[in-house]
Structures are given as structure tokens and as C-alpha cells.
Amino acid sequence: MQIPEKVMDLLNSLLLNDERIIYSVSGDIDENSNFGERWLFLTNKRVIILSPTTKSVVQFQLNDLRSAFIKDYIGNSELFFETTHGLKSAMRFSRERLEDLYNAAKLIDKFAKREIDPEEVDSEILETFLPKKNNVKKTQAFFWLISFLKPHIHYIILAVILSLSITALSLTPPYLMKILLDEVFTNRNLEMLTYVVIAFIVVYALNAILGAAQNYTLSYLGQKIIYGIRVKIYEHLQSLSLGFYDKMSSGRIMTRITDDVGRVQWFLTWGTQTLIISLLQIIGIGVIIFSMNSYLALFALLPIPIIVVGIPLFRKRAHKAYHKTWRRWADVSSLLWDTIPGIIIVKAFTQEKFELKRFIERMTNLVRANLRVTLLHIKFFPLLSFSISTGTAIVWWIGGQKVLEGQITFGSLVAFISYMSMFYGPIQTISNLFEPLQSSITSSERILEIMQIEPEIKDAPDAIEFPFKGAITFRNVSFGYNPYIPVLNNINLEIKPGEKIGIVGPSGSGKTTLTKLLMRFYDPTEGAIYIDGVDLKKIKVRCLRSQIGLILQDPLLFYGSIAYNIAYGKQNATPEEIIAAAKAANLHEFVMSQPLAYDTNVGDRGWRLSGGERQRVAIARAIITEPKILILDEATSSVDTLTEKKIQEAMDNLVKGRTTIIIAHRLSTLQNVDRIVVMDKGRIVEVGTHEELMRAGGLYSQLYKAQFAEETLINTLQR
Numbered sequence: 001m002q003i004p005e006k007v008m009d010l011l012n013s014l015l016l017n018d019e020r021i022i023y024s025v026s027g028d029i030d031e032n033s034n035f036g037e038r039w040l041f042l043t044n045k046r047v048i049i050l051s052p053t054t055k056s057v058v059q060f061q062l063n064d065l066r067s068a069f070i071k072d073y074i075g076n077s078e079l080f081f082e083t084t085h086g087l088k089s090a091m092r093f094s095r096e097r098l099e100d101l102y103n104a105a106k107l108i109d110k111f112a113k114r115e116i117d118p119e120e121v122d123s124e125i126l127e128t129f130l131p132k133k134n135n136v137k138k139t140q141a142f143f144w145l146i147s148f149l150k151p152h153i154h155y156i157i158l159a160v161i162l163s164l165s166i167t168a169l170s171l172t173p174p175y176l177m178k179i180l181l182d183e184v185f186t187n188r189n190l191e192m193l194t195y196v197v198i199a200f201i202v203v204y205a206l207n208a209i210l211g212a213a214q215n216y217t218l219s220y221l222g223q224k225i226i227y228g229i230r231v232k233i234y235e236h237l238q239s240l241s242l243g244f245y246d247k248m249s250s251g252r253i254m255t256r257i258t259d260d261v262g263r264v265q266w267f268l269t270w271g272t273q274t275l276i277i278s279l280l281q282i283i284g285i286g287v288i289i290f291s292m293n294s295y296l297a298l299f300a301l302l303p304i305p306i307i308v309v310g311i312p313l314f315r316k317r318a319h320k321a322y323h324k325t326w327r328r329w330a331d332v333s334s335l336l337w338d339t340i341p342g343i344i345i346v347k348a349f350t351q352e353k354f355e356l357k358r359f360i361e362r363m364t365n366l367v368r369a370n371l372r373v374t375l376l377h378i379k380f381f382p383l384l385s386f387s388i389s390t391g392t393a394i395v396w397w398i399g400g401q402k403v404l405e406g407q408i409t410f411g412s413l414v415a416f417i418s419y420m421s422m423f424y425g426p427i428q429t430i431s432n433l434f435e436p437l438q439s440s441i442t443s444s445e446r447i448l449e450i451m452q453i454e455p456e457i458k459d460a461p462d463a464i465e466f467p468f469k470g471a472i473t474f475r476n477v478s479f480g481y482n483p484y485i486p487v488l489n490n491i492n493l494e495i496k497p498g499e500k501i502g503i504v505g506p507s508g509s510g511k512t513t514l515t516k517l518l519m520r521f522y523d524p525t526e527g528a529i530y531i532d533g534v535d536l537k538k539i540k541v542r543c544l545r546s547q548i549g550l551i552l553q554d555p556l557l558f559y560g561s562i563a564y565n566i567a568y569g570k571q572n573a574t575p576e577e578i579i580a581a582a583k584a585a586n587l588h589e590f591v592m593s594q595p596l597a598y599d600t601n602v603g604d605r606g607w608r609l610s611g612g613e614r615q616r617v618a619i620a621r622a623i624i625t626e627p628k629i630l631i632l633d634e635a636t637s638s639v640d641t642l643t644e645k646k647i648q649e650a651m652d653n654l655v656k657g658r659t660t661i662i663i664a665h666r667l668s669t670l671q672n673v674d675r676i677v678v679m680d681k682g683r684i685v686e687v688g689t690h691e692e693l694m695r696a697g698g699l700y701s702q703l704y705k706a707q708f709a710e711e712t713l714i715n716t717l718q719r
Helices: 005-012 095-112 123-129 138-146 150-170 172-185 190-239 242-247 250-292 294-300 304-339 343-348 352-404 410-451 511-518 541-546 562-569 575-584 588-592 611-623 641-655 690-696 699-718
Strands: 021-029 035-043 046-051 056-061 065-072 076-083 086-094 472-479 488-495 500-504 526-531 548-551 629-633 659-663 675-680 683-688
Touching: 005 035, 005 046, 021 086, 021 095, 035 086, 035 095, 046 086, 056 086, 065 095, 076 095, 086 095, 138 250, 138 410, 150 172, 150 190, 150 250, 172 190, 172 410, 190 250, 190 410, 250 294, 250 304, 250 410, 294 352, 294 410, 304 352, 304 410, 343 352, 352 410, 472 511, 488 511, 488 683, 500 511, 511 629, 511 659, 541 548, 548 611, 562 575, 562 611, 575 588, 575 611, 675 690, 675 699, 683 690, 683 699, 690 699
Parallel strands: 500 659, 500 675, 548 629, 629 659
Antiparallel strands: 021 035, 035 046, 046 056, 065 076, 076 086, 472 488, 472 526, 675 683
8 A cells, every 4th residue: 555655754753763564554534533544554563543634643552452353333433452451442434444444453453462473474474364455457467368369379370371461462552553653654554554453453352362361260269269268257256255246246247257358359359460460561661661762751750759649648548437437337237237137126116217217327427437438539539630641741742842843753652652541551550449459458457357366265275075974063153244244253053963953033143144154155254163073164165065955035046947947956867866856845746737847947037936836946956965964044934824834844855864954934833843043143142942942031932922922913813
């Protein structure tokens, strides 16, 4: 992070001779709780917090600190230090600065608890505690793109040869025009006219044939490259953890796979070829015009200074403008990605006008961003075209005088002007290339930004595979989707193999989060989870998830047949296995009542099926994988009583002999479980059987009585 000079001056006046800065971060709320610049510096001896405007300085000796933590409020947060003199507030800051200040608090806490010696901190330790930012450099993105060309080098060589041949042929017509004017028309040489016309026809024919071959080669090369890039990106996206998808919308991800890759394809095929050929044309034609008439050639170079100065200025401004344009386009895509699949909700709540308003707002922002790019072009390219046209007019004026004075022939002047136009052509081509090239480089940076993200959940080098028995242990587990906002606090729980456990609690108590940690969609912030005595981090992810069955409250089905969705967890499943799983899930009778039976299409996300039917497909999908551990997350909370009975029968078939965790809203469904775990505000507050918990008169008893009273009231009203 770049530290302002005035801040460094103030800091240097405070630092001791043997004191060094380990980490620095800026805040945006000053000591008077007003918005203002404030800095935190962590050194090997102290924490120094200073405000450059007011010159306020607060210092904490590391030896006096016992812990550091952050409290999160509405709209802002606060850093606290536990010191030998009590609890001290260090600084406030907005949510925008929360992540960086949380990282600082985490490192300071390690110093305060003497887990790390400040004198021994190096870059490796800092990388462990402070996440790296994805800063993609242009050169880095460029070389990453070029790597996709290597497997197709033979096609590239062929395309270059074809392009050079076309370039060489394009230099011939002006010379033939010179012969036509000076030899044929001036000397009235009819025989020469025939040869020149034939030469023109041959050149144009070869140019057409080679052009077609070049187009096909570049198109084939482009398809191969775009295939490689999209497969690579999709493979990488599949490896990323859920934490990545929590932070980035589907629309933004899709624009990188579709739009950005398309722009990159153009750059790698047509863009690079055009750039190389244009540069070669400039060099070749430059040699020709100087050899024809060096005096006139000097005037041909008049627009060059404008090009040399103007293009770098344009690129500098265009880079920011294009980044903003892509962000605005991603906003539009994200909105479409949300509303089109969710059109049933939009219509159900009559929010068509609201969504149209949101779309218009985002499209307006996109149009404004595009207009900024257009203004950049208006400022630069007309000036470039004017300078080129002016240079051509000056050469006509000076060259015309030379022709009238008899110093050069008219054919030579026409040929020179033709070559001069050809000389400006590649220059204009290169200048016009800057928009798509800048666009492509920006897109490549956006793609590489994702490709550089490391999956948070991955196999350890010594990870193992083994068949589960089903024992589960949560030991001092704490977790937050944002680490500084905990969802689970110090969870300790042991589940025996084959045991049925119910988990209940108010909404937001952390029930589903507990199962996500067991599936290792996320890793605990603190503590560890064990299966059969083995830490989850030491078990291969594929081994772990293949032996855990998950049934969600609102199961997601993929577009395709019922058979395809049942067999999704076991791609090589036989028809007999699919039918057996459907029967166990009480689904077979419904499937056979459909005209296409197991080939019935479930629609997008399963919308053609009812909630209960989708739930039973999900149960069949879990049954077919024969999991050792089963997680049922509110599996019957959104269906009617009859459907619930069928689902309950299916689940009874499923849970036999398996360690089962049932998250339930309807507490009446948990009376046959071995134990019930009651959660509240991220903690386990009670554990026991239904009878034990009712006798204890705690939270479970309150929830059960409230729900029983509600059900009694509903039954009374229905009568």
C-alpha cells in the first residue's frame, strides 16, 4: 500500500532506531468519529495509530497487549486491544476497510498471545496471515495468453506465411500502375498493356486464394484457442471453493467465460496477425518510398510525431475507461442472470416494472461508460486522420511541382502516393487496433484475475482415502463466512457410527453451516472436525464427499431427465440401480405415471416437478450413492402432510445403518432420533433425547411447546 509522504514524515519522527514496520493499513474514520484519514502501523515493538490531519498519535506497546479483536456494528466496525490495563478501543473504520483491518487484528493478536515473535516475522509469515491481492500486470496477462498459442505453433507459422505472401502481393499493384502510366499510356505500348493487365489479374487472383486460406487458418486457430481457454477456465472454476462463489455473482463469472474469452480470441488470432503484418508493411513500404524519393518521403513522415505522442496518451486513458465499461456490462449480465431464471418470482410479486427500472439504470450506466470510450476516440482518431490527409495533400503539392518541372514522371508520383497511402494504411490499422487490443488485454486481465485465485479447499499433500464407519467429532469449532463475523462459536460434538442426530434451533443459529463444514464446503476458522478420528483436512475431498449424502430443503435438479438426475452422483449407474433407488425413495409410482417415465424432463432447475417430487428425486439421488453419512437439511419443511409421509418413508429406507444428521423445523419429526442437538446464536446450548430436553425446560422445550400450540390452533381453525 502506498503511504502518503506526510504520513511517512510523521511516522519517521516517532520510530526508534531499531524499529521496523511490519504491516500498515489505512482507516477512514478519525479519532473524533468523523470521516477522515487514519493509519495503523504495526512494528516489531508497537502499534502506532496516527491521523495526518490532526497529528493525533496513539501508541500501544506489544508487550502490553493480550489480544486483539474486531467488533462489527451497523455501517462501521471497531478494533479493540485487550491490554494489561484493561480493554482499549484502538480505532473505528467503515465496512469498506474491514477486511484489511481484520487482517491486521489477526496478526496483532498472534503477537499479543506470543504465538509469533515480532522479531522473526518475514514475508513468508506475512503471506500466511495476510491474504495476497490479485494484481494482474499487463505483461503477465499477455504472456499468459501467448501460452495458449504454443500447442498450435504450426498453424501460426502457416498463418504468418500466408499473411506475408498477401502483404508482398499487395505491394505489387502500385508498381504495375507506374508501368501502366509511364510505359503503356505515355509510349502507347499496346503489347505491354496486355502483360500489365494479366499481371493485375494474377495478383488479384492469388490475393483472393491466399486470403481465403488465411481466413480459414485463422478461424480454425481461433476456435482451437477459444476451446482451450474456456475449458481451462471452466476446469478452474470447478476447483474453486464456495467462498469464491459467495463473493462473485454468477453474471460476472459468465461474462468472463463468454464475452471476455471472445475478445481474447480475436486478439490472439486476428489481432496479433494484423499487428505483426502492419508493422512489417510499415517497414517494407518505408524502405520502398525512401528508395523512390527520399525528399518526398520526409514529408510523408509528418504525421508520425502525432502518432508517437498520441497513442500512449490514448492507451493510458483507455485502460481505465474499458475496465469501467466491462464492470458495467457485468452488472447488466448479473441482473439478467438473476431475473430470467427467477422470472416466476418476479411475476408472482408483480415486480416487472421494478426489474425494468433496475435494468434501465444499469443499461444507462453502461451507455455512459461506452460514451466515455467514444469521447476518447473522438479526441484522438479524427486528429490522426486529419494529420495523415494533410501529409498526403502536401506530398501531392510538392510532388506535382516536381512532375511539372520534369524531375520525376507522373507514374512515379502516382506510385509514390499509392505506396504512401499504403504506408499510412497500416499506421491507421494499428491505431484502430488499439481499441480492440486494449479491450482484449483488459479482458485477459479479468480472466487471469480469476485463474490466479487459489481454491481455499483442496487436498493436503498427505491426504488419504478410506471407507468411513461414520464417527464424527467437532472439536472447538468456530467459523464465520466473514471471519470477523462468527456464525459458529466453539462447537464441541461427538456422533457415534450409525447414530441418528437431530439438530434444531431458531433461524440463523448455525444449523446448516455446521453441515457445510462437515461437507468441507468451508474450513473452520478455529478448531477441527474429525471423521473416524481423521481430520477432514487430511481426507481427500472426493473421498469425503462421495461418502456423504446431502438432501437440501429446496433441492436443485439439473435440466434433463429424471433418470439423469437420479444417477447424477453415480454416472455409471445401471437402469436397474436407478429404478431401485426410485422405489426406495417412493418415487417409482409417480415416474411410471408419466408418459415418458424415467425419460421425463424435469425442466430448468426441476420446475416441472412439485416440491415433494423434487425432494424424492433428491432422496433417490442420495440413495444411489450409498453414503455412509447422511445429512437431511429441512427435507420435509415445505411439503404437505401426505407428501411428508411419503418422504418420511423414503428417508426411513435411506437412514438405515447410516450416521444421520437431520436438521428439522418440524420438531415432531425428531422423536425417533437418538439425540437432539439444540443450537442458538452459533452455540450448542442443549443435547439430549426428546424426553430429557422436555424435562429440562430449556430452549427446546420452549420451541416444541410454541410449535405444538401453533399446530393445535391451525387444526382447530381447520375444523
